[in-house]
Amino acid sequence: MASGYAWFLVLGSVFLCNLMKTLLPTISSFLTKMVQKDAEQESEMRAEVQVMKKEQASISMMDEFARYARLERKINKMTDKLKTHVKSRTAQQAKMKWVVNIVFYILQAALMVSLIWKYYSDPVTVVPSKWIAPVERLVAFPTGVAGGVGITCWLVVCNKVVSLGLHAVS
Amino acid sequence: MESGESGSLSAAQRRAEIRRRKLLMNSEDRMNRIVGFTKTESENNAGTLLRPAEPHFHLDLDRTEPWSSSSSSSQRPSPFPPESSGLGSRSHGATPERRGSPLPDCGEPPGGSLEDDAGGIRQRPRGERAPDDLGGSPRRGLQKYLSRFDDAMKLRGQLANEKPAQDGAPEVEEFDPFRIFRIIGSVLLAVFVRGFVCRFLSIFAPFLTLELAYMGLSKYFPKVEKKAQTTVLTAALLLSGIPAEVINRSMDTYRRMGDVFADLCVYFFTFILSHEILLLVGSETDGPPGSQ
Numbered sequence: 001m002a003s004g005y006a007w008f009l010v011l012g013s014v015f016l017c018n019l020m021k022t023l024l025p026t027i028s029s030f031l032t033k034m035v036q037k038d039a040e041q042e043s044e045m046r047a048e049v050q051v052m053k054k055e056q057a058s059i060s061m062m063d064e065f066a067r068y069a070r071l072e073r074k075i076n077k078m079t080d081k082l083k084t085h086v087k088s089r090t091a092q093q094a095k096m097k098w099v100v101n102i103v104f105y106i107l108q109a110a111l112m113v114s115l116i117w118k119y120y121s122d123p124v125t126v127v128p129s130k131w132i133a134p135v136e137r138l139v140a141f142p143t144g145v146a147g148g149v150g151i152t153c154w155l156v157v158c159n160k161v162v163s164l165g166l167h168a169v170s
Numbered sequence: 171m172e173s174g175e176s177g178s179l180s181a182a183q184r185r186a187e188i189r190r191r192k193l194l195m196n197s198e199d200r201m202n203r204i205v206g207f208t209k210t211e212s213e214n215n216a217g218t219l220l221r222p223a224e225p226h227f228h229l230d231l232d233r234t235e236p237w238s239s240s241s242s243s244s245q246r247p248s249p250f251p252p253e254s255s256g257l258g259s260r261s262h263g264a265t266p267e268r269r270g271s272p273l274p275d276c277g278e279p280p281g282g283s284l285e286d287d288a289g290g291i292r293q294r295p296r297g298e299r300a301p302d303d304l305g306g307s308p309r310r311g312l313q314k315y316l317s318r319f320d321d322a323m324k325l326r327g328q329l330a331n332e333k334p335a336q337d338g339a340p341e342v343e344e345f346d347p348f349r350i351f352r353i354i355g356s357v358l359l360a361v362f363v364r365g366f367v368c369r370f371l372s373i374f375a376p377f378l379t380l381e382l383a384y385m386g387l388s389k390y391f392p393k394v395e396k397k398a399q400t401t402v403l404t405a406a407l408l409l410s411g412i413p414a415e416v417i418n419r420s421m422d423t424y425r426r427m428g429d430v431f432a433d434l435c436v437y438f439f440t441f442i443l444s445h446e447i448l449l450l451v452g453s454e455t456d457g458p459p460g461s462q
Contacts, residue, residue, distance in 0.1 A: 007446060125442060133372045149442065157442075160435035164353070168345060 006124040007154060010115055014158040017108050018166055028100040032093045042089065045082045049075060116151050123148025322409055348391040349429070352384055356433045360440035364448065368441075377437050381430055 056071045121143055129136045129147035140148045363376050407417050
């Protein structure tokens with residue numbers, strides 16, 4: 001028959017999964033920052049470009065054309081380098097996000113399957129069957145126990161309630 | 171001699187004229203091909219009046235007027251001036267007309283004033299029209315495909331714009347006051363039913379009564395206009411020819427069903443939770459078996 005706190009275990013698992021899902025973007029950006037070693041280089045390049053632009057703004061193009069043009073070339077070169085850097089960083093970020101999502105969904109699927117496997121024949125909780133008439137069979141699926149709440153029904157209910165709750169909180 | 175010479179000149183002139191005419195006739199087609207418009211497309215732009223009413227695929231899910239009235243506004247514009255409008259108004263004996271042609275026109279072009287006004291509108295010669303008549307239905311099918319392709323491109327653009335907004339929240343459930351009221355009502359009813367009612371009848375009977383009450387109470391709450399979300403599904407349904415009104419109503423129905431389902435889940439969850447809490451409290455009140 002139903003173990004005492006099976007309903008709570010399922011509820012906790014669903015809550016954890018939904019919480020992780022909301023935190024996925026944070027996790028993927030954190031992992032990206034950890035993996036990327038040359039993040040400082042980008043900020044240095046940006047600062048350098050800013051400095052050069054300021055210097056260029058202080059130069060008169062008419063009076064010091066050569067210096068102006070030299071600076072312009074340097075700025076363009078640095079900007080191109082920065083763009084390449086940003087592109088590779090963005091690609092890496094997207095890849096990391098994809099990997100994190102895939103891993104999460106695999107883990108979630110494994111958890112759900114294991115819960116269903118564990119409670120396939122045991123209801124998570126039992127109530128008098130006349131309380132949940134006339135849908136007691138549907139609620140009890142797949143256990144077949146009269147008055148029992150099956151794992152599938154409880155998973156669906158918990159999923160909905162937890163997602164509503166987390167959405168309200170966030 | 172002179173007459174022969176003049177005859178030959180005029181023959182040469184005629185030949186030159188025919189050559190020039192032939193070149194000028196195809197210039198529009200050449201330009202259309204260069205910019206990516208097919209020949210059939212530019213021809214059928216003028217035949218839009220006779221095309222059957224087609225569904226309008228732009229994402230105006232709020233429109234309620236019938237589709238047939240909007241078909242005329244869904245035409246794909248050609249960058250070049252269209253030919254004379256209406257297949258029926260064309261005469262099969264139309265001859266090409268050019269600006270500044272030294273030769274008089276050989277026939278009256280239909281809708282001549284239109285052509286003059288549009289400046290540069292030409293008519294197709296008879297030779298070019300003959301194959302068109304034979305390939306009328308495939309061309310219409312092609313035109314239909316092209317117009318749907320245009321709509322698909324527009325929808326794709328719109329989806330791409332809306333995608334960043336939807337990326338983080340695939341199920342956007344907005345909590346308007348009525349929704350909050352429903353959820354709270356479901357929770358309170360579940361607790362009440364667990365406490366006093368469940369011994370006498372099924373727990374779903376009070377829930378159904380509650381939902382009926384919500385249906386009646388919904389008109390007393392401020393209505394929140396929900397923005398019609400453009401998803402891949404709605405885009406696919408629109409492109410397949412289903413009217414937007416039908417899609418809107420279906421989405422509305424599904425939304426209502428979703429609300430009822432959410433209420434049911436909250437109700438059932440609260441009921442089970444309160445049942446377990448009561449069991450726990452009851453078992454603690456009774457105390458462990460050894461202590462008695």
